[in-house]
Amino acid sequence: xxxxxxxxxxxxxxxxxxxxxxxxxxxxxxxxxxxxxxxxxxxxxxxxxxxxxxxxxxxxxxxxxxxxxxxxxxxxxxxxxxxxxxxxxxxxxxxxxxxxxxxxxxxxxxxxxxxxxxxxxxxxxxxxxxxxxxxxxxxxxxxxxxxxxxxxxxxxxxxxxxxxx
Amino acid sequence: xxxxxxxxxxxxxxxxxxxxxxxxxxxxxxxxxxxxxxxxxxxxxxxxxxxxxxxxxxxxxxxxxxxxxxxxxxxxxxxxxxxxxxxxxx
Numbered sequence: 467x468x469x470x471x472x473x474x475x476x477x478x479x480x481x482x483x484x485x486x487x488x489x490x491x492x493x494x495x496x497x498x499x500x501x502x503x504x505x506x507x508x509x510x511x512x513x514x515x516x517x518x519x520x521x522x523x524x525x526x527x528x529x530x531x532x533x534x535x536x537x538x539x540x541x542x543x544x545x546x547x548x549x550x551x552x553x554x555x556x557x558x559x560x561x562x563x564x565x566x567x568x569x570x571x572x573x574x575x576x577x578x579x580x581x582x583x584x585x586x587x588x589x590x591x592x593x594x595x596x597x598x599x600x601x602x603x604x605x606x607x608x609x610x611x612x613x614x615x616x617x618x619x620x621x622x623x624x625x626x627x628x629x630x631x
Numbered sequence: 632x633x634x635x636x637x638x639x640x641x642x643x644x645x646x647x648x649x650x651x652x653x654x655x656x657x658x659x660x661x662x663x664x665x666x667x668x669x670x671x672x673x674x675x676x677x678x679x680x681x682x683x684x685x686x687x688x689x690x691x692x693x694x695x696x697x698x699x700x701x702x703x704x705x706x707x708x709x710x711x712x713x714x715x716x717x718x719x720x721x
Binding site for chain 2 (some may be wrong): 479501502508512605
């Protein structure tokens with residue numbers, strides 16, 4: 467199995483999680499829209515129509531996304547397995563890769579950027595990430611990498627010890 | 632909690648919208664502010680409930696994925712991803 471095929475296995479394996487996440491995001495978007503309709507006109511005039519905001523509002527409510535600030539630890543990471551797409555489409559995703567590098571202390575290159583992108587499952591808040599979030603990010607990173615390796619045709623043992631990543 | 636803090640913390644608005652609202656706060660009528668606060672309170676309470684539900688359901692989804700695979704490597708990897716999710720969703 468080549469790299470692209472391996473990467474394509476991830477969304478397939480985790481599709482139930484993807485679908486569940488998408489369901490909740492849509493539910494929150496509906497809730498958000500109804501709440502906005504209840505706002506006084508003078509306040510509603512100050513905000514953006516929900517249709518122009520996109521999924522971010524749902525992911526933010528679930529606590530699974532934050533805003534980008536270049537050069538800082540903050541990154542616009544979108545959580546949810548639905549964001550795991552083929553490496554060719556995410557290779558330019560600088561933000562999440564940089565975060566993955568910071569957290570894991572490793573330089574991510576080439577196909578590993580796809581793994582780095584899987585890090586876009588994590589929320590950061592403010593100028594730093596809490597230890598719990600760092601742990602969560604690391605777990606997801608390591609687990610996703612192991613899942614990828616588990617589908618390798620070369621029978622590579624998955625590295626569940628993050629020190630080996 | 633004052634309306635100022637509620638606007639800053641609510642999940643109802645984007646950060647850009649929060650900035651707009653906060654800078655215009657003094658121009659809103661008292662009635663509008665009362666209504667805004669009520670909408671925020673109701674929304675954020677609903678979101679808390681949904682978040683808990685989401686965390687529980689995602690955990691269950693991972694449990695199902697783990698039990699449905701026969702490959703031990705996949706079980707271990709999925710367990711780790713599940714663990715990660717539970718930490719970030721706290």
